[in-house]
Amino acid sequence: MxxxxxxxxxxxxxxxxxxxxxxxxxxxxxxxxxxxxxxxxxxxxxxxxxxxxxxxxxxxxxxxxxxxxxxxxxxxxxxxxxxxxxxxxxxxxxxxxxxxxxxxxxxxxxxxxxxxxxxxxxxxxxxxxxxxxxxxxxxxxxxxxxxxxxxxxxxxxxxxxxxxxxxxxxxxxxxxxxxxxxxxxxxxxxxxxMVGEDAAGSENSGAPAVDLAEVRGQQEARFALELAAAGGHHLLLIGAPGAGKTMLAERMSGILPPLDDQAAMEATAIESLSADPRTVIRLRRTPPFQAPHHSASMAAIVGGGARIARPGAVTRAHQGVLFLDEAPEFPRPALDALRQPMETGRISLHRSAGSVTYPARFQLVLGANPCPCGLNVGTGAGCRCSVAQRRHYMSRLSGPLLDRIDLQIQVERPRSAAAALGPPGESSAAVRSRVLDARTVQSERLHRWGLRTNAQAPMQLLTGELRLPAGSTRHIDAALDRAAISLRGYLRVLRLAWTIADLAQRDQPGADEVDAALQLRQRAQTN
Incomplete structure (x- = not known):
């Protein structure tokens, strides 16, 4: 034998x-x-x-x-x-x-x-x-x-x-x-x-395909995008058609820092599972950007399959950006399925042949019209939707999902040709430089707890060693007391305040930064 x-x-x-x-x-x-x-x-x-x-x-x-x-x-x-x-x-x-x-x-x-x-x-x-x-x-x-x-x-x-x-x-x-x-x-x-030929291709250069300079005006939305990139926060952009929501979201990955060795290996391994095997020839250094169509099923977004589940868009967006344009048009179960990976950074899928867990630490960017016709801007002039229709449309984004969104911004349409056709804004490279500086500060502050960004800071840390003085948090304390925000929302306001302080090169946030974070979280709800 x-x-x-x-x-x-x-x-x-x-x-x-x-x-x-x-x-x-x-x-x-x-x-x-x-x-x-x-x-x-x-x-x-x-x-x-x-x-x-x-x-x-x-x-x-x-x-x-x-x-x-x-x-x-x-x-x-x-x-x-x-x-x-x-x-x-x-x-x-x-x-x-x-x-x-x-x-x-x-x-x-x-x-x-x-x-x-x-x-x-x-x-x-x-x-x-x-x-x-x-x-x-x-x-x-x-x-x-x-x-x-x-x-x-x-x-x-x-x-x-x-x-x-x-x-x-x-x-x-x-x-x-x-x-x-x-x-x-x-x-x-x-x-x-061994024969001396160089391998085809090298590491990704990290150069974005589109530039933030192409976005004219929209100073508040640009600042929100920079905040989201600097602290790893989730972002909701609400505005009329043509306001620039998609342009802003598509430039998000261009202002994120290049992936380090560990993150690049994880992102490339996911690409190896999902893409044509002949195309994976180098480590992926640019953060991935995934933008599934609103007709995508839950399996396409979170992953699925008959036996062993395959990765979905949330996993392919790991270490990068998941953009859902026209978010209220997505199936509500698919949107609510994002809540677990938004909290844990991973997605667990169970099938008859076994369960698998994929990494899914992404930054979620949602784009939405304010109503079905999209014209409910400011006073609502020109809008053909009833109050019930508007409420029903926005109710497709559930409260628990919105509670996990750190930044909720109203994107206004340009109101003049001068604003729409004005000079270019700051380039992605300039904004990315500030984002890198803020990320460095966060890493130095949080590395002893094994964390990298403010968005990962837990409640025990923000109410313990990084607790702010009572005078700095009096407004969000009052909002929590009157149930205007949840305890999760309170925590996310604190995280966002730390990011505002990091971009402003301050040692810690004060009352102004905390109040600004609270306003940025509730801006889309109050307009």
């Missing part, structure tokens, strides 16, 4: 599990048996593997082949284990050696080509955390796999190249493709081949 071993990785959400692939060739009638809770998509690999081996010129033995995927109690799915299964079968047949400690991550074509798979970055990171040192991937996944520092990455275009690299000395190596197997090294998010 001959045994062969190889390794692979399966993903449950963002969590990767190292899989030991065992192959046994027995003396019995020809059969291919796959054990270890494979699903239907993984069972299809049996035919793919047989055809790939045959078309490579190294057919599987005409005996009983049993492949066991360990741990056997863990459900497994997808095509990512194709190459690992074939290499373990060839190892059991004595054609290759040294595969037991190697992680193989690739789908097989019927002709033996290695095809890219999604989720290579989190899979390679999980393999490294489990002690693996070498991974073999398809050529299209090489740069993505090499983003994990310290991992040796072997990339090939055809399974014959991989087999030739692990062929036993007693056997003739299989015919290599012209390009051969490439060895890739990782360093600071850039992959480079």
């Amino acid at each position: 001959s045994m062969g071993r190889a390794r692979g990785v399966v993903l449950f959400g963002m969590d990767g599990h190292l899989i030991e692939v065992e192959a046994d060739i027995g003396r019995a009638l020809p059969a291919f048996i796959l054990l270890g809770l494979p699903d239907a998509s993984l069972r299809e690999s049996q035919d793919r593997i047989r055809s790939a081996a045959k078309n490579t010129g190294c057919d599987l033995p005409t005996r009983r082949l049993t492949v066991n995927l360990l741990p056997a109690s863990l459900p497994k799915s997808g095509s990512v284990l194709d190459l690992a299964i074939l290499m373990s079968a060839w190892a059991a047949d004595g054609r290759v050696q040294g595969t037991a400690e190697i992680v193989f991550l690739a789908e097989l074509g019927l002709d033996g080509r290695l095809r890219p798979v999604r989720g290579v970055l989190p899979a390679v990171a999980a393999a490294q955390a489990a002690g693996a040192q070498t991974v073999v991937v398809a050529m299209e996944n090489a740069q993505e796999a090499a983003l994990v520092p310290g991992m040796e990455v072997l990339a090939a275009a055809h399974v014959s190249q991989v087999a030739a690299s692990f062929a036993t000395a007693e056997l003739e190596p299989l015919v290599r493709e012209a390009s051969g197997v490439h060895r890739w090294s990782a360093g600071h998010g850039v992959a480079a081949s």
